[in-house]
Amino acid sequence: MNIIQAYIEKLITLYGDEIVYENSHYDEETLQQIPEVLRPLYREVSKLSMPFGEIDCLETALKNSKAEPFLSEQWFCFGSDDYFSFWLCRYTPDEDGFSITYWDHDSGSEIDDAIYMNIIDFLEDMRNEYEEDKNE
Structure with a gap:
Protein backbone atom coordinates (compact mmCIF):
# COMPACT_ATOMS: atom_id res chain seq x y z
CA MET A 1 0.00 0.00 0.00
CA ASN A 2 1.45 3.36 -1.00
CA ILE A 3 1.12 6.62 0.94
CA ILE A 4 -1.90 7.82 -1.07
CA GLN A 5 -3.77 4.54 -0.58
CA ALA A 6 -2.91 4.60 3.13
CA ILE A 19 -15.46 9.51 1.54
CA VAL A 20 -16.40 8.89 -2.07
CA TYR A 21 -13.82 8.28 -4.76
CA GLU A 22 -13.33 6.72 -8.14
CA ASN A 23 -10.29 4.65 -8.97
CA SER A 24 -7.97 6.29 -11.45
CA HIS A 25 -8.32 5.58 -15.14
CA TYR A 26 -5.60 7.99 -16.26
CA ASP A 27 -2.64 6.87 -18.32
CA GLU A 28 0.86 8.34 -17.99
CA GLU A 29 0.39 10.51 -21.07
CA THR A 30 -2.61 12.19 -19.46
CA LEU A 31 -0.77 12.59 -16.15
CA GLN A 32 2.02 14.48 -17.93
CA GLN A 33 -0.40 17.41 -18.26
CA ILE A 34 -0.52 18.05 -14.51
CA PRO A 35 2.03 19.06 -11.86
CA GLU A 36 4.36 16.21 -10.94
CA VAL A 37 3.57 16.51 -7.23
CA LEU A 38 -0.09 15.59 -7.92
CA ARG A 39 0.59 12.61 -10.18
CA PRO A 40 0.76 10.03 -7.34
CA LEU A 41 -2.72 11.13 -6.21
CA TYR A 42 -4.20 10.94 -9.70
CA ARG A 43 -2.58 7.54 -10.29
CA GLU A 44 -4.81 6.25 -7.48
CA VAL A 45 -8.04 8.25 -7.82
CA SER A 46 -9.74 10.14 -10.60
CA LYS A 47 -11.71 12.20 -8.07
CA LEU A 48 -12.20 12.27 -4.32
CA SER A 49 -15.00 13.73 -2.22
CA MET A 50 -14.33 14.37 1.48
CA PRO A 51 -16.25 16.28 4.16
CA PHE A 52 -13.63 19.03 3.96
CA GLY A 53 -13.34 19.34 0.18
CA GLU A 54 -13.21 17.85 -3.27
CA ILE A 55 -10.41 16.70 -5.53
CA ASP A 56 -11.73 17.28 -9.04
CA CYS A 57 -11.40 14.79 -11.86
CA LEU A 58 -8.64 15.75 -14.30
CA GLU A 59 -11.09 16.75 -16.99
CA THR A 60 -12.64 19.36 -14.67
CA ALA A 61 -9.30 20.42 -13.18
CA LEU A 62 -7.71 20.96 -16.59
CA LYS A 63 -10.72 23.00 -17.72
CA ASN A 64 -10.76 25.11 -14.54
CA SER A 65 -7.02 25.70 -14.79
CA LYS A 66 -7.51 27.41 -18.15
CA ALA A 67 -9.49 30.19 -16.45
CA GLU A 68 -7.99 33.34 -15.00
CA PRO A 69 -6.21 34.00 -12.74
CA PHE A 70 -4.95 30.40 -12.77
CA LEU A 71 -3.79 30.31 -16.38
CA SER A 72 -1.66 33.45 -16.40
CA GLU A 73 -0.17 32.69 -12.98
CA GLN A 74 0.55 29.03 -13.89
CA TRP A 75 -1.59 27.44 -11.19
CA PHE A 76 -3.29 24.08 -11.62
CA CYS A 77 -6.69 24.23 -9.89
CA PHE A 78 -7.33 20.68 -8.65
CA GLY A 79 -10.18 21.10 -6.16
CA SER A 80 -11.90 23.20 -3.53
CA ASP A 81 -13.08 23.24 0.05
CA ASP A 82 -16.78 23.62 -0.91
CA TYR A 83 -16.86 27.14 0.55
CA PHE A 84 -14.65 29.87 -0.88
CA SER A 85 -11.22 28.38 -1.46
CA PHE A 86 -9.73 26.81 -4.53
CA TRP A 87 -6.96 24.24 -4.10
CA LEU A 88 -3.99 25.10 -6.29
CA CYS A 89 -0.68 23.58 -7.34
CA ARG A 90 2.19 25.17 -9.23
CA TYR A 91 3.33 23.31 -12.30
CA THR A 92 6.91 23.87 -11.10
CA PRO A 93 7.77 23.98 -7.38
CA ASP A 94 9.40 27.13 -6.03
CA GLU A 95 13.09 27.17 -5.07
CA ASP A 96 12.22 25.69 -1.65
CA GLY A 97 10.18 22.83 -3.14
CA PHE A 98 6.73 24.21 -2.30
CA SER A 99 3.96 23.65 -4.86
CA ILE A 100 0.54 23.60 -3.20
CA THR A 101 -1.67 26.25 -1.62
CA TYR A 102 -5.27 27.36 -1.36
CA TRP A 103 -6.88 30.64 -2.37
CA ASP A 104 -10.05 32.27 -1.08
CA HIS A 105 -11.44 33.81 -4.25
CA ASP A 106 -13.92 35.95 -2.30
CA SER A 107 -11.18 37.59 -0.23
CA GLY A 108 -10.18 40.00 -2.97
CA SER A 109 -6.53 39.15 -2.36
CA GLU A 110 -4.06 37.76 -4.85
CA ILE A 111 -2.98 34.14 -4.75
CA ASP A 112 -0.23 33.69 -2.15
CA ASP A 113 2.91 31.62 -2.58
CA ALA A 114 2.73 27.84 -2.28
CA ILE A 115 3.09 26.60 1.31
CA TYR A 116 2.96 22.79 0.98
CA MET A 117 5.39 20.37 -0.61
CA ASN A 118 3.06 17.39 -0.91
CA ILE A 119 -0.61 16.55 -1.18
CA ILE A 120 -0.84 14.56 2.07
CA ASP A 121 0.39 17.46 4.23
CA PHE A 122 -2.00 19.78 2.42
CA LEU A 123 -5.04 17.50 2.80
CA GLU A 124 -4.22 16.82 6.43
CA ASP A 125 -4.13 20.56 7.18
CA MET A 126 -7.45 21.03 5.38
CA ARG A 127 -8.90 18.14 7.39
CA ASN A 128 -7.60 19.54 10.69
CA GLU A 129 -9.03 22.97 9.90
CA TYR A 130 -12.38 21.35 9.10
CA GLU A 131 -12.34 19.44 12.39
CA GLU A 132 -11.46 22.58 14.38
CA ASP A 133 -14.28 24.56 12.73
CA LYS A 134 -16.72 21.70 13.26
CA ASN A 135 -15.93 21.56 16.99
CA GLU A 136 -16.37 25.29 17.61
Whole structure:
Protein backbone atom coordinates (compact mmCIF):
# COMPACT_ATOMS: atom_id res chain seq x y z
CA MET A 1 0.00 0.00 0.00
CA ASN A 2 1.45 3.36 -1.00
CA ILE A 3 1.12 6.62 0.94
CA ILE A 4 -1.90 7.82 -1.07
CA GLN A 5 -3.77 4.54 -0.58
CA ALA A 6 -2.91 4.60 3.13
CA TYR A 7 -4.21 8.15 3.48
CA ILE A 8 -7.49 7.31 1.73
CA GLU A 9 -7.88 4.31 4.05
CA LYS A 10 -7.32 6.64 7.02
CA LEU A 11 -10.02 8.98 5.72
CA ILE A 12 -12.44 6.07 5.27
CA THR A 13 -11.75 4.97 8.84
CA LEU A 14 -12.48 8.50 10.09
CA TYR A 15 -15.42 9.45 7.87
CA GLY A 16 -16.87 6.22 6.46
CA ASP A 17 -19.46 6.81 3.73
CA GLU A 18 -18.57 10.50 3.52
CA ILE A 19 -15.46 9.51 1.54
CA VAL A 20 -16.40 8.89 -2.07
CA TYR A 21 -13.82 8.28 -4.76
CA GLU A 22 -13.33 6.72 -8.14
CA ASN A 23 -10.29 4.65 -8.97
CA SER A 24 -7.97 6.29 -11.45
CA HIS A 25 -8.32 5.58 -15.14
CA TYR A 26 -5.60 7.99 -16.26
CA ASP A 27 -2.64 6.87 -18.32
CA GLU A 28 0.86 8.34 -17.99
CA GLU A 29 0.39 10.51 -21.07
CA THR A 30 -2.61 12.19 -19.46
CA LEU A 31 -0.77 12.59 -16.15
CA GLN A 32 2.02 14.48 -17.93
CA GLN A 33 -0.40 17.41 -18.26
CA ILE A 34 -0.52 18.05 -14.51
CA PRO A 35 2.03 19.06 -11.86
CA GLU A 36 4.36 16.21 -10.94
CA VAL A 37 3.57 16.51 -7.23
CA LEU A 38 -0.09 15.59 -7.92
CA ARG A 39 0.59 12.61 -10.18
CA PRO A 40 0.76 10.03 -7.34
CA LEU A 41 -2.72 11.13 -6.21
CA TYR A 42 -4.20 10.94 -9.70
CA ARG A 43 -2.58 7.54 -10.29
CA GLU A 44 -4.81 6.25 -7.48
CA VAL A 45 -8.04 8.25 -7.82
CA SER A 46 -9.74 10.14 -10.60
CA LYS A 47 -11.71 12.20 -8.07
CA LEU A 48 -12.20 12.27 -4.32
CA SER A 49 -15.00 13.73 -2.22
CA MET A 50 -14.33 14.37 1.48
CA PRO A 51 -16.25 16.28 4.16
CA PHE A 52 -13.63 19.03 3.96
CA GLY A 53 -13.34 19.34 0.18
CA GLU A 54 -13.21 17.85 -3.27
CA ILE A 55 -10.41 16.70 -5.53
CA ASP A 56 -11.73 17.28 -9.04
CA CYS A 57 -11.40 14.79 -11.86
CA LEU A 58 -8.64 15.75 -14.30
CA GLU A 59 -11.09 16.75 -16.99
CA THR A 60 -12.64 19.36 -14.67
CA ALA A 61 -9.30 20.42 -13.18
CA LEU A 62 -7.71 20.96 -16.59
CA LYS A 63 -10.72 23.00 -17.72
CA ASN A 64 -10.76 25.11 -14.54
CA SER A 65 -7.02 25.70 -14.79
CA LYS A 66 -7.51 27.41 -18.15
CA ALA A 67 -9.49 30.19 -16.45
CA GLU A 68 -7.99 33.34 -15.00
CA PRO A 69 -6.21 34.00 -12.74
CA PHE A 70 -4.95 30.40 -12.77
CA LEU A 71 -3.79 30.31 -16.38
CA SER A 72 -1.66 33.45 -16.40
CA GLU A 73 -0.17 32.69 -12.98
CA GLN A 74 0.55 29.03 -13.89
CA TRP A 75 -1.59 27.44 -11.19
CA PHE A 76 -3.29 24.08 -11.62
CA CYS A 77 -6.69 24.23 -9.89
CA PHE A 78 -7.33 20.68 -8.65
CA GLY A 79 -10.18 21.10 -6.16
CA SER A 80 -11.90 23.20 -3.53
CA ASP A 81 -13.08 23.24 0.05
CA ASP A 82 -16.78 23.62 -0.91
CA TYR A 83 -16.86 27.14 0.55
CA PHE A 84 -14.65 29.87 -0.88
CA SER A 85 -11.22 28.38 -1.46
CA PHE A 86 -9.73 26.81 -4.53
CA TRP A 87 -6.96 24.24 -4.10
CA LEU A 88 -3.99 25.10 -6.29
CA CYS A 89 -0.68 23.58 -7.34
CA ARG A 90 2.19 25.17 -9.23
CA TYR A 91 3.33 23.31 -12.30
CA THR A 92 6.91 23.87 -11.10
CA PRO A 93 7.77 23.98 -7.38
CA ASP A 94 9.40 27.13 -6.03
CA GLU A 95 13.09 27.17 -5.07
CA ASP A 96 12.22 25.69 -1.65
CA GLY A 97 10.18 22.83 -3.14
CA PHE A 98 6.73 24.21 -2.30
CA SER A 99 3.96 23.65 -4.86
CA ILE A 100 0.54 23.60 -3.20
CA THR A 101 -1.67 26.25 -1.62
CA TYR A 102 -5.27 27.36 -1.36
CA TRP A 103 -6.88 30.64 -2.37
CA ASP A 104 -10.05 32.27 -1.08
CA HIS A 105 -11.44 33.81 -4.25
CA ASP A 106 -13.92 35.95 -2.30
CA SER A 107 -11.18 37.59 -0.23
CA GLY A 108 -10.18 40.00 -2.97
CA SER A 109 -6.53 39.15 -2.36
CA GLU A 110 -4.06 37.76 -4.85
CA ILE A 111 -2.98 34.14 -4.75
CA ASP A 112 -0.23 33.69 -2.15
CA ASP A 113 2.91 31.62 -2.58
CA ALA A 114 2.73 27.84 -2.28
CA ILE A 115 3.09 26.60 1.31
CA TYR A 116 2.96 22.79 0.98
CA MET A 117 5.39 20.37 -0.61
CA ASN A 118 3.06 17.39 -0.91
CA ILE A 119 -0.61 16.55 -1.18
CA ILE A 120 -0.84 14.56 2.07
CA ASP A 121 0.39 17.46 4.23
CA PHE A 122 -2.00 19.78 2.42
CA LEU A 123 -5.04 17.50 2.80
CA GLU A 124 -4.22 16.82 6.43
CA ASP A 125 -4.13 20.56 7.18
CA MET A 126 -7.45 21.03 5.38
CA ARG A 127 -8.90 18.14 7.39
CA ASN A 128 -7.60 19.54 10.69
CA GLU A 129 -9.03 22.97 9.90
CA TYR A 130 -12.38 21.35 9.10
CA GLU A 131 -12.34 19.44 12.39
CA GLU A 132 -11.46 22.58 14.38
CA ASP A 133 -14.28 24.56 12.73
CA LYS A 134 -16.72 21.70 13.26
CA ASN A 135 -15.93 21.56 16.99
CA GLU A 136 -16.37 25.29 17.61
